[in-house]
Amino acid sequence: MIYVHVPFCRRRCNYCAFNSTVGDETQRAAYVDALITEINLRGDNSSVETIYFGGGTPTTLTLNQLARIVNAIGNGFDIDAGAEITIEANPGTVDADYLRGLRSLGFNRLSLGVQTFDDALLKFLGRIHSSRAAIETVELAKKFFGNVSVDLMYGLPNQTLNGVRRDVTQVGGLDVEHVSIYGLEVEVGTKFFALNAAGQLPLPDDDICADMYDFITLELPALGFRRYEISNFARGNFVSRHNIGYWTGKRYFGFGAGAHGFDGALRTSNVRGVDEYISRVSAGMSVAQVEEVVDKRAAMEEFCFLGLRMVDGISARTFAKIFGTEIFAVFGDVIEHNRRRGLLNVVGDRISLTNRGMSLGNVVFADFLL
Ligand code: SF4
Missing domain, CATH: 3.20.20.70 (Aldolase class I)
Incomplete structure (x- = not known):
């Protein structure tokens, strides 16, 4: 991308x-x-x-x-x-x-x-x-x-x-x-x-x-x-x-002033100012700085709160495949808490926001930050 x-x-x-x-x-x-x-x-x-x-x-x-x-x-x-x-x-x-x-x-x-x-x-x-x-x-x-x-x-x-x-x-x-x-x-x-x-x-x-x-x-x-x-x-x-x-955690390149990128481990952003961007590139200097190191914990969080933005939600099987651990072992309490208050659906393999959860997405996502 x-x-x-x-x-x-x-x-x-x-x-x-x-x-x-x-x-x-x-x-x-x-x-x-x-x-x-x-x-x-x-x-x-x-x-x-x-x-x-x-x-x-x-x-x-x-x-x-x-x-x-x-x-x-x-x-x-x-x-x-x-x-x-x-x-x-x-x-x-x-x-x-x-x-x-x-x-x-x-x-x-x-x-x-x-x-x-x-x-x-x-x-x-x-x-x-x-x-x-x-x-x-x-x-x-x-x-x-x-x-x-x-x-x-x-x-x-x-x-x-x-x-x-x-x-x-x-x-x-x-x-x-x-x-x-x-x-x-x-x-x-x-x-x-x-x-x-x-x-x-x-x-x-x-x-x-x-x-x-x-x-x-x-x-x-x-x-x-x-x-x-x-x-x-x-x-x-x-x-x-x-x-x-x-939303599914793909890697992407971001080119241009202020553009963000993700290589699977690092989230980066380019300098924001247009003139600074131009002068740094012209001088052969780097324009990117690291914003975040996405370690396993951050990757698990992102998998959930980015994936839950989509109506189809996230797959427990995919989580286990990527991270080698069950999603309920890591986020079981969070999932159950939000299910009980009517913000999450858990049906078979899939966990997704309810209609109400869609309008209160940020409340749910915050819960997924470990
Ligand atoms: S100035 Fe207007 S058109 Fe340009 S990026 Fe901002 S909102 Fe969009």
């Missing part, structure tokens, strides 16, 4: 805490050169089943820049013929020629940051697109991509339950394969954080947010999107193979 981070956006959204910046053409060109150098240095010809270009907004790069990055990956790795290759894009920023170009570079999955179809809300969020642009971009994207995902947000300032209903109904009417949902988090350092501190961010209260969440998670399945993870829904088999890789 490979993740490529492209940190550039046309404008920064008011809630954004991602590693993103507006940048300019010179910085983008230098960044692409650095990214290619990093890929060239670290490529090990290993086989790759999924590639994900995230950001930021990767489609702020030109097709030529993306082609150079894709070529570098092709030279350094063995990309599976059936690999899932995703790129994130924002509505209103891609036209037919650009989408056709993405397909010809090998991208076969498009993830669109729609967030909501409410124009006033989009403006408040600082997004650059309108509801109309979102719908038109989805329709255009479907002419080129057979696998399109949209992101939806809830718990937004001034958002109502009726507004969420309208958004979900709108998504149901679109020919998309996948939906990811996100509850707004007001993060330190964002414009929303400052507004909130000044008492000027009219957020819906917790009960309304819970109602929004319940509505979305009940309604999307009714519209044909099977829930396969706490926040992810797919029509047919169009699950995100890349994200499933994260």
Whole structure:
């Protein structure tokens, strides 16, 4: 698995805490050169089943820049013929020629940051697109991509339950394969954080947010999107193979500023600053630092709390096979405690969150930290 981070956006959204910046053409060109150098240095010809270009907004790069990055990956790795290759894009920023170009570079999955179809809300969020642009971009994207995902947000300032209903109904009417949902988090350092501190961010209260969440998670399945993870829904088999890789503990390379990687034993992260990343790569210095050594205990914990994110949950047999010990010998008390309070199901070999457990996932996951 490979993740490529492209940190550039046309404008920064008011809630954004991602590693993103507006940048300019010179910085983008230098960044692409650095990214290619990093890929060239670290490529090990290993086989790759999924590639994900995230950001930021990767489609702020030109097709030529993306082609150079894709070529570098092709030279350094063995990309599976059936690999899932995703790129994130924002509505209103891609036209037919650009989408056709993405397909010809090998991208076969498009993830669109729609967030909501409410124009006033989009403006408040600082997004650059309108509801109309979102719908038109989805329709255009479907002419080129057979696998399109949209992101939806809830718990937004001034958002109502009726507004969420309208958004979900709108998504149901679109020919998309996948939906990811996100509850707004007001993060330190964002414009929303400052507004909130000044008492000027009219957020819906917790009960309304819970109602929004319940509505979305009940309604999307009714519209044909099977829930396969706490926040992810797919029509047919169009699950995100890349994200499933994260939840099942696969190894991955992360290229670019702030990108994370996991080699099976170490979790690493690259320096976050774009200019620092560029200058370190140009000077031949390392950009990665070790975040965590994943020893056996940490690996057992991760197996549980990452795997339990998925509706199918985790397999006791697989745990025993990987770790040479029974899951109930290590986590028996935790599993029984959460089963008794209605948050976990234990059926045969499988342990999974109940519906209630899905909405209280973090409470359950915390219990799995030994
Ligand atoms: S488009 Fe996404 S990454 Fe870019 S500023 Fe907005 S929220 Fe952040």
